Amino acid sequence: GAVVSQHPSWVICKSGTSVKIECRSLDFQATTMFWYRQFPKQSLMLMATSNEGSKATYEQGVEKDKFLINHASLTLSTLTVTSAHPEDSSFYICSARDRHYGYTFGSGTRLTVV
Amino acid sequence: GESVGLHLPTLSVQEGDNSIINCAYSNSASDYFIWYKQESGKGPQFIIDIRSNMDKRQGQRVTVLLNKTVKHLSLQIAATQPGDSAVYFCAENTGGSYIPTFGRGTSLIVHP
Numbered sequence: 001g002a003v004v005s006q007h008p009s010w011v012i013c014k015s016g017t018s019v020k021i022e023c024r025s026l027d028f029q030a031t032t033m034f035w036y037r038q039f040p041k042q043s044l045m046l047m048a049t050s051n052e053g054s055k056a057t058y059e060q061g062v063e064k065d066k067f068l069i070n071h072a073s074l075t076l077s078t079l080t081v082t083s084a085h086p087e088d089s090s091f092y093i094c095s096a097r098d099r100h101y102g103y104t105f106g107s108g109t110r111l112t113v114v
Numbered sequence: 115g116e117s118v119g120l121h122l123p124t125l126s127v128q129e130g131d132n133s134i135i136n137c138a139y140s141n142s143a144s145d146y147f148i149w150y151k152q153e154s155g156k157g158p159q160f161i162i163d164i165r166s167n168m169d170k171r172q173g174q175r176v177t178v179l180l181n182k183t184v185k186h187l188s189l190q191i192a193a194t195q196p197g198d199s200a201v202y203f204c205a206e207n208t209g210g211s212y213i214p215t216f217g218r219g220t221s222l223i224v225h226p
Contacts, residue, residue, distance in 0.1 A: 004157075006157070034213065041122045041221075042122075042218075042219075043203060043216045043217065043218050043219050044158070044203070044216045045216075046213065046215075049213070091155075093157045093158070095157075102148075102160065102163075103148070103160070103214060104160070105150075105157035105158045105159070106157050107156050107157045108155065108156060108157045110155065
């Protein structure tokens with residue numbers, strides 16, 4: 001089946017630094033990938049849609065300058081949390097859609113900003 | 115910081131019992147529904163889906179029921195096992211959009 005790999009699985013960073021999270025489709029090509037954010041005991045909230053070769057589409061209320069998305073190839077999208085602050089601490093999850101297997105999620109990245 | 119939100123409802127069952135997890139959806143135009151299982155610290159995993167032209171679909175140990183009249187979806191898990199302990203989310207898609215909208219989620223706890 002379709003596999004989406006997300007890296008790192010967890011990261012701790014200092015306030016003010018930037019963190020990059022990678023999302024790869026391992027056995028299929030994805031022109032579109034999606035980034036979600038999930039707070040403890042809450043549902044997944046779509047942050048943005050990452051489009052290969054073009055700008056990402058951000059959901060209302062999501063700061064595009066804060067959460068930089070790059071989708072430079074058909075198998076890789078990256079989310080960079082710039083100038084991270086403690087309130088950015090969360091679980092970030094990516095997903096991609098494969099035409100045969102549907103919507104597949106990565107394993108998530110736990111970001112802790114100290 | 116963490117946004118204020120509702121706590122996840124919790125369903126506790128004994129191993130071997132059948133579990134029923136419910137979900138109310140809001141968009142009457144939604145035509146595709148998915149149940150996901152999310153274990154702690156992991157991404158959601160697809161369990162089963164159903165299209166709006168059906169009212170029931172069965173998988174291995176799982177059944178999804180759809181009642182469009184009252185916009186209600188349920189997931190039934192037969193002979194629940196400790197490995198079924200997780201948070202379960204329903205998600206809905208509206209025709210033409212392949213981005214699912216997630217519901218609140220239910221935490222299932224299975225006691226051995």
